[in-house]
Amino acid sequence: MSLRVDVEARRGDFSVAAAFEAAADETVALLGPNGAGKSTLVAVLAGIDPPTQGRVDLDGETLDDVDAGRHVPPERRPVGVVFQDRLLFPHLSAIENVAFPLRARGAQRRGARSRAAALLARFGIAERAEARPAGLSGGEAQRVALARALIHEPRLLLLDEPLASLDVRARTQVRALVRRELLAFPGVRLLVTHDPVEAMSLADRMVLVEEGRITQIGTPAEVRAAPRTQYAAELVGVNLFAGRLEPLETGAGRIVTPEGDVVVAWPAGAAGGVEAVIGLLRPADVSLHVQAPEGGSARNVLPGIVGSVSVEGERARVRIDSSPPVVAEVTLGSVERLGIREGTQLWASFKAVEVRVEVQAEAD
Amino acid sequence: MAASKRTTPAVFVLLAIVGIAFVALPLAGLAQRTPWSRAADVLTSDSSVTALRLSLVVATSAALLSLVMGFPVAWVLSRSTFPGRTMVRGLVILPLVMPPVVGGVALLSVFGRRGFLGGPLYDLFGVQLTFTTTAAVLAAAFVSFPLAVLVLEAGLRSLDLRLEDAAATLGGSRWYVLRRVTLPLLAPQMAAGLVLCWARALGEFGATITFAGNLQGRTQTLPLAVFERLQTDPEGAIALSLLLVAVSLAVIVGLRARFLATR
Amino acid sequence: MKRAIVGLACLAMVLTACGSDSGAGSERSEITVLAAASLTAAFTKIGMDFEWDNPNATVRFSFGPSDGLATQILEGAPADVFAPASPKYMDQVQSEGPGVTGRADFARNKLAVIVPSDNPAHIASLDELAKPGVKLVLAAVGVPAGDYAREILANAGIQKEALANVVSNEEDVKGVVQKVLLGEADAGIVYRTDVTPDIASKVRGIAIPDAVNVIATYPIAVVGGSRNASAAEAFVRYVTGPGQATLRSFGFLPPS
Numbered sequence: 001m002s003l004r005v006d007v008e009a010r011r012g013d014f015s016v017a018a019a020f021e022a023a024a025d026e027t028v029a030l031l032g033p034n035g036a037g038k039s040t041l042v043a044v045l046a047g048i049d050p051p052t053q054g055r056v057d058l059d060g061e062t063l064d065d066v067d068a069g070r071h072v073p074p075e076r077r078p079v080g081v082v083f084q085d086r087l088l089f090p091h092l093s094a095i096e097n098v099a100f101p102l103r104a105r106g107a108q109r110r111g112a113r114s115r116a117a118a119l120l121a122r123f124g125i126a127e128r129a130e131a132r133p134a135g136l137s138g139g140e141a142q143r144v145a146l147a148r149a150l151i152h153e154p155r156l157l158l159l160d161e162p163l164a165s166l167d168v169r170a171r172t173q174v175r176a177l178v179r180r181e182l183l184a185f186p187g188v189r190l191l192v193t194h195d196p197v198e199a200m201s202l203a204d205r206m207v208l209v210e211e212g213r214i215t216q217i218g219t220p221a222e223v224r225a226a227p228r229t230q231y232a233a234e235l236v237g238v239n240l241f242a243g244r245l246e247p248l249e250t251g252a253g254r255i256v257t258p259e260g261d262v263v264v265a266w267p268a269g270a271a272g273g274v275e276a277v278i279g280l281l282r283p284a285d286v287s288l289h290v291q292a293p294e295g296g297s298a299r300n301v302l303p304g305i306v307g308s309v310s311v312e313g314e315r316a317r318v319r320i321d322s323s324p325p326v327v328a329e330v331t332l333g334s335v336e337r338l339g340i341r342e343g344t345q346l347w348a349s350f351k352a353v354e355v356r357v358e359v360q361a362e363a364d
Numbered sequence: 365m366a367a368s369k370r371t372t373p374a375v376f377v378l379l380a381i382v383g384i385a386f387v388a389l390p391l392a393g394l395a396q397r398t399p400w401s402r403a404a405d406v407l408t409s410d411s412s413v414t415a416l417r418l419s420l421v422v423a424t425s426a427a428l429l430s431l432v433m434g435f436p437v438a439w440v441l442s443r444s445t446f447p448g449r450t451m452v453r454g455l456v457i458l459p460l461v462m463p464p465v466v467g468g469v470a471l472l473s474v475f476g477r478r479g480f481l482g483g484p485l486y487d488l489f490g491v492q493l494t495f496t497t498t499a500a501v502l503a504a505a506f507v508s509f510p511l512a513v514l515v516l517e518a519g520l521r522s523l524d525l526r527l528e529d530a531a532a533t534l535g536g537s538r539w540y541v542l543r544r545v546t547l548p549l550l551a552p553q554m555a556a557g558l559v560l561c562w563a564r565a566l567g568e569f570g571a572t573i574t575f576a577g578n579l580q581g582r583t584q585t586l587p588l589a590v591f592e593r594l595q596t597d598p599e600g601a602i603a604l605s606l607l608l609v610a611v612s613l614a615v616i617v618g619l620r621a622r623f624l625a626t627r
Numbered sequence: 628m629k630r631a632i633v634g635l636a637c638l639a640m641v642l643t644a645c646g647s648d649s650g651a652g653s654e655r656s657e658i659t660v661l662a663a664a665s666l667t668a669a670f671t672k673i674g675m676d677f678e679w680d681n682p683n684a685t686v687r688f689s690f691g692p693s694d695g696l697a698t699q700i701l702e703g704a705p706a707d708v709f710a711p712a713s714p715k716y717m718d719q720v721q722s723e724g725p726g727v728t729g730r731a732d733f734a735r736n737k738l739a740v741i742v743p744s745d746n747p748a749h750i751a752s753l754d755e756l757a758k759p760g761v762k763l764v765l766a767a768v769g770v771p772a773g774d775y776a777r778e779i780l781a782n783a784g785i786q787k788e789a790l791a792n793v794v795s796n797e798e799d800v801k802g803v804v805q806k807v808l809l810g811e812a813d814a815g816i817v818y819r820t821d822v823t824p825d826i827a828s829k830v831r832g833i834a835i836p837d838a839v840n841v842i843a844t845y846p847i848a849v850v851g852g853s854r855n856a857s858a859a860e861a862f863v864r865y866v867t868g869p870g871q872a873t874l875r876s877f878g879f880l881p882p883s
Binding site for chain 2: 046048074079080083085087089090101103148149152
Binding site: 476478584592594 | 631692694695698747762764769770793794795796797806809810811
C-alpha cells in the first residue's frame with residue numbers, strides 16, 4: 001500500500017506544487033509555516049479540490065489524473081480526514097458523528113451505532129456518546145473527529161493540525177491517543193502540522209513545504225543533520241534525544257541514547273519498565289557556562305566544544321559537540337560576554353524537568 | 365443573557381414604543397370594536413367556518429409549495445455564479461413589491477383560460493384553473509414565494525460549506541449530504557420561512573380575488589370573507605378580522621417559540 | 628436632547644401635512660359623490676360637464692358596490708351625494724344613517740347576460756345559464772346587481788341550476804364585467820349599460836326577456852351632514868336635469 005503524489009494545485013492566486021511518496025505503515029509529516037500550502041494539499045488528497053496538474057495514486061488506484069480527466073470524488077475515496085477545525089456535525093451527537101461514515105455507505109442504524117460506540121469506548125469517551133459537539137471539550141471533540149475518520153477503515157489517513165486547537169492539557173492527552181492510533185493504523189498516514197515538535201515526535205519522514213514548494217524530504221534525523229533551508233534549520237533547532245528510558249531514582253529517569261545520556265523527570269503514567277522514548281529540549285532552555293557549574297539544580301551538565309555559532313538578530317544558536325550534542329539559544333550579549341566562538345570549551349546545562357519525554361512504545 | 369451595562373438611549377426606547385404602538389394600537393382598536401356579544405354568532409356562521417377552513421388549507425398548501433419551489437432557487441442563487449444573477453434575484457423578489465392585484469392579473473395572463481399556459485391546458489384537456497381552490501393556492505404561493513427564497517438563501521449562505529466537504533470525505537454522496545447535513549442544518553431557516561410564507565399566504569387578498577375569484581367553500585378565504593362582510597356588516601367583519609389575527613398570531617408565536625428555544 | 632426635539636418637530640410637521648388635504652378654507656367647493664359601480668362611465672362624464680358649468684366646483688367620485696357604499700356612509704365616511712343602484716340602500720341611509728334630502732329617482736336600468744365574444748360555452752339565451760358546466764359569474768349577494776340577477780334567475784325558474792354554476796361572486800358589477808372580458812367566465816349577468824362601446828368588440832350582450840327581467844331604479848340624494856350642501860344640491864339637480872341626456876346616451880332608461 002502506498003501513496004504517490006505529483007500535483008500542482010491552485011487556490012485563488014496561490015499555487016502549490018508537491019511530489020512525494022508515502023508507504024503504508026509510515027507516518028509522513030507535512031510540515032511548513034502557515035500559508036505554505038499544506039491545507040491545500042490536504043484538500044487535494046481528500047478529493048475536495050481537484051489539482052490543476054498531475055496525478056495522485058493510492059495503492060495503485062488513480063484518484064486524480066488531470067491529463068486523463070480522472071477525478072475520484074471525495075465520497076468514493078478510501079480516505080479518512082481529521083480537519084483542522086474538526087468540523088463535527090453540530091446537529092448530530094458524538095456517536096452519530098462517528099457513525100456517519102458507516103450510515104453514509106448504507107449501514108443500518110443499529111449496527112453503525114454499536115460500532116461507533118465501541119470506537120468511542122476505545123478512545124475513552126464512551127460516556128460522552130450522546131453529547132452534541134458544542135458540549136464536548138476540545139480534547140473530547142478531537143477524539144470524536146479521529147474516531148469518525150477511522151471508523152470506515154480508510155487506506156489513507158489525513159490529519160490536518162490535529163492538536164492545534166487544543167489547550168496544553170488536552171494536547172498532552174490527545175497526543176498520546178494520536179500516536180497510538182497512528183501506529184495502529186495500517187495504511188498511509190499523513191500528518192499536517194506547523195509544529196516541529198509534533199512532526200519530529202510523530203513522523204517517520206518529514207516533507208517540508210514552504211511557499212507552495214517542497215523544500216526537503218527526509219527522516220527527522222536526516223533533516224536535522226542537513227537542513228536545507230532557513231526554516232528547516234530553525235526546525236531542527238529543537239534538541240531531540242531518542243533512546244531507552246531507564247529509571248534512575250524516584251521521580252527521575254535517564255534517556256540512554258547512542259550519543260550519551262540525558263537525565264529527565266520520569267514521565268507521568270509511564271510504566272516501571274524500560275521504554276523507547278523521545279526527549280525534546282528547547283535550545284532556549286539550555287544555559288552555557290565557561291566553567292563547570294557547581295551546586296546548581298540542573299541535573300544535566302554536559303561539557304563540550306562549540307561546533308558552530310549562528311547569529312539571528314539578537315539571538316545566537318550555539319551548537320555544542322557534547323555527549324549527546326545540544327543546541328543552545330542565548331542572547332548575542334551572552335555570546336560576546338562569554339567570548340563564545342567555535343572551538344570554545346563550554347559547559348551546557350539544563351534541568352531534567354525541561355526535557356519533554358514522549359513515550360514511543362512499551363518495552364516487552 | 366446578563367443585563368448589559370450599556371443602557372438603551374432614551375430616544376430609542378421612545379421610538380421603539382412608537383413603533384410597537386404603530387402595530388399594537390390598530391389591533392387593540394379591532395379588539396375594542398369587536399361586538400363580543402355577536403362575535404360568537406359571526407364566527408360560528410357557515411360562511412366564517414368555511415372561510416377559516418379554506419384559509420388554513422390554502423395557506424398551508426401555498427407555504428409548502430413556496431418552500432419546495434423556493435429551495436432550488438435559493439440554492440442556485442447562493443451557490444452558483446452566472447451572469448445576470450442579481451437580475452434573477454430581483455425578479456424572484458418582485459412579487460413581494462408588486463401590488464397583489466397586479467400579481468393576480470399576471471397569473472391570469474399565464475394560467476387564465478386565455479393565458480399562454482392556461483390556454484393550451486383548456487383547449488387540450490378542458491381544464492381551467494381560474495375559480496378553483498388551486499388558483500387560490502397559486503395566488504397565495506406567488507406572493508409568498510419571495511419570502512421563502514430570501515430566508516432560504518440567507519440560511520444557505522450562513523452554512524459552513526466545509527461541513528459538506530467533510531461529509532463528502534466521510535463517504536456521503538451529494539444526495540446523502542443534502543439529506544443528512546445540509547437540510548438538517550437548515551431546519552431553523554426552513555421553519556422560519558414556512559411560518560413567514562404561511563402568514564403571508566393567509567392574509568393574501570388582491571391576487572386571490574383577481575385570479576381565483578370569490579366563492580364560498582372554494583375560493584373565499586378569510587380575507588375575502590372579511591371584505592365581503594365589510595360591505596354590509598362592518599362589526600361582523602371586525603370579529604372575523606380578529607379571528608384572522610388570532611390564528612396568525614397563534615401560529616407565529618407557537619412555531620417561533622419552538623425554534624427559538626433551541627437557539 | 629436637541630436632536631430629539633428636532634425629530635419630534637419633523638414628525639409633527641409630517642402628521643399635519645398628512646391630515647390637511649381636506650382643503651379647509653378654500654374658495655372652491657368640493658363634493659364627494661358615492662355612486663354605484665354601474666354608473667362609473669356615465670357619472671364621470673356628468674361630473675366633467677358639471678365642473679365645466681360650475682368652475683368653482685370639484686366633484687370627487689367613489690364608485691363601488693351600493694351595499695358597501697351605504698355601509699361607508701353609515702360608518703361616517705364624508706359623503707355629499709349618494710346614488711345607489713337600488714332604493715333599498717337609500718332607505719338604509721335614510722333610516723339608519725345621517726338621513727337624506729332632495730331624494731329623487733334619476734334613472735332606471737335593465738339587466739343583460741354577457742358572454743365573451745368567442746362564447747366558449749355557446750350561450751344563446753338566459754335559460755342556457757342552467758346548462759351544467761357553465762362558468763357563471765354574478766355580483767355578490769347584497770350588491771344590487773347580484774340581488775337583481777338572482778331575482779331574474781328565480782323569475783326564469785332556473786335559479787337552482789344556474790346558482791350551481793356560479794364560480795365567483797364579485798364585489799361589484801364591474802368585477803363581473805371584468806371576468807367575462809378576460810375570458811375566464813363563460814357568462815355573467817350585468818346591467819345593460821355595462822356593455823359599453825369600448826368593450827363591445829370583446830363581449831356580446833344577450834337580452835333578457837322583459838317578462839323575467841328586473842328594472843332597477845336608481846335614486847339620488849344629498850346626504851345629511853354634507854359640508855357642501857348647496858353644491859351637492861346643485862349636482863343632484865344637474866343629474867336629474869341636464870345629465871339625463873348623458874344618462875340616456877349611456878343606455879340608461881328614464882326614471883319613469
